[in-house]
Amino acid sequence: MNGSSTTTRSSRSARGALTTLVTWVLVLLFFFPVFWMVLNGFKPESLASSVDPTFIFKPVTEGYQLAMDRGMAGYLQNSLTAAVIATIISVVLAIPAAYALSIRRVNNVENSLSFFISTRFMPLAAIVLPLFMILKTVGLLDNIYMLAVVYGAMNLPVTVWMMRSFFLEVPFEIIEAARVDGAGMFREIVRIVLPLVLPGVAAAALISFIFAWNEYFLALLLTSSSARTTPPFLGSFVDGRGQFLAVLSAAATIAALPVIIAGWAAQKQLVRGLSMGAIK
Amino acid sequence: MSSASSSRRVPLALIIPTLLILLVALGYPIGWQVITSFQHYGMLQQFGQAPEWVGLDNYTALFTDGYLWVVIARSIVFCLVCAGGTVAIGGGMALLMRAVSTPARLILQVALLVAWAMPVVTSMTVWIWIVDWRRGVLNWLLTRLGGDFQGHNWLVEPLSFFAVAAVIVIWMSVPFVALSIYAGLTQVSPEVLEAAQIDGATGWQRLRHIILPLIAPVVSIVLLLQLIWDLRVFTQIKLLQDAGGFANETNLLGTYIYQLGTGAGDFGAAAAVSVIMLALTVAMSWYYVRSLMKEES
Numbered sequence: 001m002n003g004s005s006t007t008t009r010s011s012r013s014a015r016g017a018l019t020t021l022v023t024w025v026l027v028l029l030f031f032f033p034v035f036w037m038v039l040n041g042f043k044p045e046s047l048a049s050s051v052d053p054t055f056i057f058k059p060v061t062e063g064y065q066l067a068m069d070r071g072m073a074g075y076l077q078n079s080l081t082a083a084v085i086a087t088i089i090s091v092v093l094a095i096p097a098a099y100a101l102s103i104r105r106v107n108n109v110e111n112s113l114s115f116f117i118s119t120r121f122m123p124l125a126a127i128v129l130p131l132f133m134i135l136k137t138v139g140l141l142d143n144i145y146m147l148a149v150v151y152g153a154m155n156l157p158v159t160v161w162m163m164r165s166f167f168l169e170v171p172f173e174i175i176e177a178a179r180v181d182g183a184g185m186f187r188e189i190v191r192i193v194l195p196l197v198l199p200g201v202a203a204a205a206l207i208s209f210i211f212a213w214n215e216y217f218l219a220l221l222l223t224s225s226s227a228r229t230t231p232p233f234l235g236s237f238v239d240g241r242g243q244f245l246a247v248l249s250a251a252a253t254i255a256a257l258p259v260i261i262a263g264w265a266a267q268k269q270l271v272r273g274l275s276m277g278a279i280k
Numbered sequence: 281m282s283s284a285s286s287s288r289r290v291p292l293a294l295i296i297p298t299l300l301i302l303l304v305a306l307g308y309p310i311g312w313q314v315i316t317s318f319q320h321y322g323m324l325q326q327f328g329q330a331p332e333w334v335g336l337d338n339y340t341a342l343f344t345d346g347y348l349w350v351v352i353a354r355s356i357v358f359c360l361v362c363a364g365g366t367v368a369i370g371g372g373m374a375l376l377m378r379a380v381s382t383p384a385r386l387i388l389q390v391a392l393l394v395a396w397a398m399p400v401v402t403s404m405t406v407w408i409w410i411v412d413w414r415r416g417v418l419n420w421l422l423t424r425l426g427g428d429f430q431g432h433n434w435l436v437e438p439l440s441f442f443a444v445a446a447v448i449v450i451w452m453s454v455p456f457v458a459l460s461i462y463a464g465l466t467q468v469s470p471e472v473l474e475a476a477q478i479d480g481a482t483g484w485q486r487l488r489h490i491i492l493p494l495i496a497p498v499v500s501i502v503l504l505l506q507l508i509w510d511l512r513v514f515t516q517i518k519l520l521q522d523a524g525g526f527a528n529e530t531n532l533l534g535t536y537i538y539q540l541g542t543g544a545g546d547f548g549a550a551a552a553v554s555v556i557m558l559a560l561t562v563a564m565s566w567y568y569v570r571s572l573m574k575e576e577s
Contacts, residue, residue, distance in 0.1 A: 020381070123533075126310070262397075270393060
């Protein structure tokens with residue numbers, strides 16, 4: 001009796017050790033590329049592209065300087081403009097839409113909802129050619145504000161969908177009480193509902209920002225010089241010969257930094273927002 | 281009565297701007313694709329010459345060419361492998377996150393978030409370096425372990441190209457799936473599991489009969505999302521091709537459209553492939569949207 005309970009305990013602790021080990025291996029697997037990128041950014045070019053991977057070296061800021069010399073600040077500024085405007089557009093439009101899909105329901109919610117959801121699955125390759133042609137015709141290619149509007153529209157379905165699931169969690173009694181007190185709809189949204197769903201709005205805004213900040217394909221095709229954003233700038237270093245590994249890593253670290261910090265800070269909301277978007 | 285109809289009209293007004301934007305931003309491209317797919321639309325048309333109406337010619341040419349079928353088959357297999365792998369690994373990781381201590385779980389969660397938030401181009405460059413044939417860490421490691429991998433080029437052979445691409449795509453999609461399924465798992469009440477354990481259910485039985493049925497909706501939705509996303513994979517394949525793969529032997533639907541349109545300037549054919557791809561996607565997402573609606577009601 002005593003012996004059997006000891007074996008279960010020791011087998012349980014062995015299993016605990018195993019799961020912990022597996023967890024650390026996974027952490028390493030997901031962390032290594034990020035870690036390696038940061039490390040390479042501080043190497044001189046010769047060391048970054050050496051055959052034997054180097055882990056210990058004297059850090060230099062050569063890569064960062066080169067990236068800045070190549071005009072990275074301008075690309076970062078474009079990315080920021082596009083991401084901020086896109087986020088504002090999708091959030092401002094998504095709040096009333098999500099409200100009308102959850103609290104004050106439109107008839108045939110299901111139809112509008114399926115429409116929103118299905119637009120999420122449009123293959124990018126199917127959108128980009130016509131978009132390119134029409135922007136070329138009206139002379140809005142390589143225009144950062146146009147790119148921002150495109151991103152805003154692209155993010156809209158996700159934002160609406162995500163916010164709606166947060167709106168659905170607002171207790172109806174609170175809204176009813178506000179209505180009894182004679183609050184109009186505008187007041188109801190701004191004073192009652194929004195404060196309650198603020199974490200959800202923040203999560204949706206953050207995810208919208210990250211999508212726009214990281215977007216590569218549309219930026220590559222719809223911009224060329226003055227409106228070029230950071231991802232295509234990074235992509236221009238990928239040449240299959242790996243000559244610019246240190247510069248690229250430095251530039252990529254700068255580009256990833258805001259997102260990583262935001263992801264770290266808003267971890268809880270992000271996880272919740274992401275899963276809300278998928279599940280509900 | 282007027283108040284009843286106005287109370288219905290107001291929410292409609294709230295949603296109309298969004299619907300309009302989506303209709304313009306997404307409806308217009310679809311319309312353009314469908315029309316262009318029935319036209320001869322090449323380089324000259326790009327510079328303003330009127331396109332010639334050719335009916336089903338683009339489609340007949342594509343379907344009889346044989347290459348399109350290869351690309352479709354490739355895309356579907358690649359999409360099935362990636363989506364299946366992602367959900368299996370992500371689900372396993374979600375179960376693991378439940379089993380380990382809180383600090384270990386939090387660190388894994390942060391690692392997943394950081395990997396998810398990395399710009400695709402950025403993580404692609406690291407991955408391209410990992411598999412690089414001259415100075416990649418993969419060859420270095422395998423050679424150290426006693427294999428003969430010095431100078432082995434992983435991107436030249438289509439099969440190993442796709443293996444590399446699948447690993448990268450799965451690596452990029454696992455965070456989202458793992459976090460979603462984990463969120464679903466937190467809904468499973470520990471009391472029920474404890475009761476089952478007291479009744480003598482083994483770990484496997486608890487997983488099979490209690491946990492899996494409860495998270496089945498989340499898993500099926502995440503799986504469908506992955507299927508659709510992996511069918512339209514583009515950036516990863518394009519950048520791997522740039523890094524040394526042969527485009528013709530490694531094209532998937534996304535890169536094929538790109539090659540036809542931007543590369544060869546045959547916008548009519550590119551539009552026809554886009555329409556085919558759209559039909560495939562709609563066929564898949566239709567089921568998804570319907571199952572989601574059932575879930576809600």
